[in-house]
Amino acid sequence: MKVSEKIKSEVLQVYDTWLQGYLSGDVPTYDAYFDDTFHFIGSTNNEEFLNRTETTQFFANTAQQLAGKCDLRNETRILEKFGEHICITHVFDAWFLNKSDYTYYGRFRFSNILKKNKEGWRFIYQHFSTPDAKTDKGETIGFDKVSEENQKLREAIKRRTIELEAKNRALEIEGALERVRSQVTSMQESSDLFDIVVAMRNEFISLGHDADYFWHMRWLEDRYNMSMTSEDGSRIGMVISIPKFVHDDIESLAKWEAGTEPAFVLALDAEEAWQYIENMNTHGKYQLADPNASTQEDIAHIGGLTFIIARTSHGEIGFSLAGKVDDPPKESIDTLISFAKVFDLAYTRFLDLQKAEAQAREAKIEASLEKVRSVALSLQKPDDMLDIAKILYEQLLELGFSDIRNAIIDIHNDDDETFLDYDYSHDMSSAITEFSFYGDPVIEEQIRIVQSSNDAFFEIELKGEQLQELIETRRQNGEKDDPRLHTTDHLTYNLYSFGNGAIGISNFGVLTDNQKKILKRFRNVFTFAYKRYTDLTKAAAQAREAKIEAALEKVRSVALSMDESKDLLTITKELYEQLLELGFDDIRNALIDVNNEDEQTFLDYDYSHEMGGTITLMSYDDDPTLEEQLQVIANTTDGFSEMVLEGQQLQDLIEMRRKNGEADDPRLLKANSVSYILYAFGNGAIGISNFGVLTKDQKNILDRFRNVFTFAYQRFSDLLIKEEQSAALLTEKRQLEKTLTDLQETQKQLIQSEKMASLGELTAGIAHEIQNPLNFVNNFSEVSNELIEEVDEEIANGDFKEVKLLLTDIKQNLQKIHHHGQRADAIVKGMLQHSRSSTVEKEPTDINKLTDEYFRLAYHGLRAKDKSFNATIETNFDDDLEMAMIIPQDMGRVILNLITNAFYAVNEKKSEAKESSYEPKVSVCTHQKEKHIVIKVKDNGNGIPKDILDKIFQPFFTTKPTGKGTGLGLSMSYDVVTKGHGGNLTVETKKGQGTTFIIRLPKKT
Secondary structure, eight states: OOOOHHHHHHHHHHHHHHHHHHHHTOHHHHHHTEEEEEEEEOSSTTOEESSHHHHHHHHHHHHHHHTTOEEEEEEEEEEEEETTEEEEEEEEEEEEEETTEEEEEEEEEEEEEEEEETTEEEEEEEEEEOOOTTOOTTOSSOHHHHHHHHHHHHHHHHHHHHHHHHHHHHHHHHHHHHHHHHHHHTOOSGGGHHHHHHHHHHHHHHTTOOOSOEEEEEEOSSEEEEEEOOTTOOSOSEEEEEETHHHHTSHHHHHHHHSOOSEEEEEEOHHHHHHHHHHHHHHOEEEEOOTTOOOHHHHHHHTOEEEEEEEOSSEEEEEEEESOOSSOOHHHHHHHHHHHHHHHHHHHHHHHHHHHHHHHHHHHHHHHHHHHHHHHHTOOSGGGHHHHHHHHHHHHHHTTOTTEEEEEEEEEETTTTEEEEEEEETTTEEEEEEEESSSOHHHHHHHHHHTTOTTOEEEEEEEHHHHHHHHHHHHHTTOOOOGGGGSOSEEEEEEEEOSSEEEEEEESSOOOHHHHHHHHHHHHHHHHHHHHHHHHHHHHHHHHHHHHHHHHHHHHHHHHTOOSGGGHHHHHHHHHHHHHHTTOTTEEEEEEEEEOTTSSEEEEEEEETTTEEEEEEEEGGGOHHHIIIIIHHHTOSSOEEEEEEEHHHHHHHHHHHHHTTOOOOHHHHHOSEEEEEEEEOSSEEEEEEESSOOOHHHHHHHHHHHHHHHHHHHHHHHHHHHHHHHHHHHHHHHHHHHHHHHHHHHHHTHHHHHHHHHHHHHHHHHHGGGHHHHHHHHHHHHHHHHHHHHHHHHHHHTOHHHHHHHHHHHHHHHHHHHHHHHHHHHHHHHHHHHHSOOOSOOEEEOHHHHHHHHHHHHHHHHHHHOTTOOOEEEEEOOTTOOOEEEOHHHHHHHHHHHHHHHHHHHHHHHHHOSSTTOOOEEEEEEEEOSSEEEEEEEEOSOOOOGGGGGGTTSTTOOOSOTTTOOSOHHHHHHHIIIIIHSOEEEEEEETTTEEEEEEEEESOO
16 A cells, blocks of 8 residues: 555654664664564574563663664665555665774665554564575575585685785785874974874784884984883883993893894793883883883783884884793784884984974074073163063073973172072062071072082972971061962972072972073073172172261261260161161161169160150169160170060050150051160160061161260260269268268267178178079070970971970979079078178077078189189088077178188188199088087188287288278177177187188077
8 A cells, every 4th residue: 555645754754763773872762663562573593572672672782783883875765554554674785884994794674564653653563684685586595596606706715815815914004004104294293203103003903913012212322212102002101211231231132233133022031021121110211101010010910021123223113012922923023124114204204303393492592591691681780680580480481391480599698608589480479588508408508519619500309398398498588478389299499500609490390401401501691690790789789888888977977066965865866867868668766775873774765757856764674675675785885686576565565665754656556566676885775666677787787876876975974974073063062061970970880880891792792692593594594495486396397296305395494493593582582681680589590501501602702703713612511410599690691701711711822822733622511519519611721820819809800901801700700609699619720731610509599
């Protein structure tokens, strides 16, 4: 029955959609047009499915065998209608994709029956079959034709198989070679030679040969340069330079290289193969390493390696096979030899391109050098060195330095062992930073190498802790933080010296040898710039020096014109204005502080344009920072103090100055910090307060103003003395009148006053003892501050083990500070007790402790007056000594007096002794008898002459020279022991051997 056009259109649309899904492997589309009663019979054995589910499942399993690989040609479609069914007979030639070409498969007949349901036209039956082309009309099977054709085919196959196979193989190989030649012709860059190696491997494998790695190698006089694909054939897995002896050690390989044979097979077992690879790893120089290279375990697993090599005009090409293959296919070797001849063309092209690239590269480098040279010759001032750093950075980027962090120019100053670091990058812009030669091991090594030669090269790769330490060093020297440094795991520095510094870069990667050569050429250009820089620096320094000298002269002139002591404020004003002229832009005010005679207060002269001039009386007790910043240096001639006040310290300073009558300074209320920089001049200090930290140069300038001010201070002192003398004359008469009135009363008190004066003089000497514990307190405080700074650093580094050790040291220091603080407190209390009038109240006292205390006070008091004095001191105290009821202050004076006399006696003998063997010695011992406590003070001096022995306890009798003693010491001591405590004081002496004073105190008094 004829099919209407409408039905034909509907059915063909369904058929074409389904067929496209079938040919493309689209399983959902394939299944969507089947009726649930679908039945399928295919063209292959066992390909019969009685339901839709099995048919679709079979297609899903095999779809990828057909998808995109089938082309239908010479098609014929016939549509017929049988009742409610439509039959489509589709006959066609099937061509299937074989690698890159379509190959004829056969003639197919495809029969389809469709039925319309509620969803539309759907397949209920399909049958694939292959028509029999061997039957003639009227035959069911063409036996005769099949037999005839088979006979002919067998004979033809026998005649042509070998010929066709050989011809086809030759054509395949020639086709592969031609494709390689075509790629050689299209090379645009010398690096495209790598792609030729990859292409050869692909073609080699497409010809059916086995190959793992593929390479080419240039044979040079002393080494081999080798480029190798990865094992999977990707572009280049490894680039390596191998010393020649690595191959020379393999006798068979060396012999082949020296000969003319076109090919060579090197079959190595696992041990031999690994030894060869290890030699390359040990002695080779890698530009690129294959991360997936075989390990020793891999090679052991495959049983070794085999290398098949073909000779080229420049060296070799080759490929590798897994395992030890002693007899690889001859065809593979012959094909490789053919490839070697083609590769010679590629290598010739490579040399031409390389030469052209070198010429273009050289022209580009010369252009960059000329740009740097041009900027260098246009220098106008030293800071223009940053322009050279910038152009260097930009030109290196142009030349392919893609990992560059910044360009660097370091100018050394050997006089103060520092260098100025000029650096530039697009990310961080320009910076000039001053660094010390010392304090960081990387910088120290850099300086050592750079200064070793005018042609020195410094290269270092920093990683881990070493990189972090350098980052911290540069940050502490004022460099801005570079975020790039926090995201990298290594950084290299490459610097070339130029006589008095270095030029180079820091880089996020290691430079190639070629890049280092380029960088060195920029150094050679820079030498011209450095000569101009030194000339400009010298001229700028001279101009700067002239300006400083003019400023110093103005201050000097104002100083010499002083008429009154208060004119010191005029000098302060001139100092302020001249510092502004010299570029002290952050200065708050100029200061001159002069100590008063009480050593507790000082006059503060300060001036600024904003606040005018003020003179303020200030006390060191007003603020602890005053003592730290001024009092410790005030009486020196070269002292220096620098202090930065922040936070609460700054607020305390503002409040203190307000309490002392200074007007509020609005600038202080807005500031985060204020620094004080003061230089001592003998009785005070001169300097400034500043909203910022001074540079080293600014500090040197301020020090020079201090030197000028010493002349002004002498003038100030003279005027002050003159003013004081005038004031003194006014009161002198009144004082004389009062002195006359008090003369008689004074005469009455003379003896007692002399006693007290003597005691006061001794006490003043003993006061020097307090210096010893104070020195310990100061020293341990300084050490503790340094340890706290180290704690901060170790916390930042995360080394808490070191932090604990440092905290232990700090704790020990604090214990020592506390110990010596208590020692100082005890000395002060003893001095106070010694200087005040004694009471009549007795108290239980440890004689051993009291004696030991005054023994050591006497020794150190004498040492404080006379540093040359030295003596051996010994104590022998009775540990079972009972407590004695005494007046401690009075008995302490007695012991002090006796010990002081003993020290005087041995010191006199030492100064008179002719033999050097004499050793001064003073000893103190205590013991008790039934009714007495005995204290003995013994010396090995000259002893007391017998003719004066009975006078020594008389008032005002002394054997000491005039001014050395009052004659009251032994007299007073005798009265205290005998009258005050009911004991006795005796003396035993031998001329030339020494003296012993013996105190006997009753046990109960």
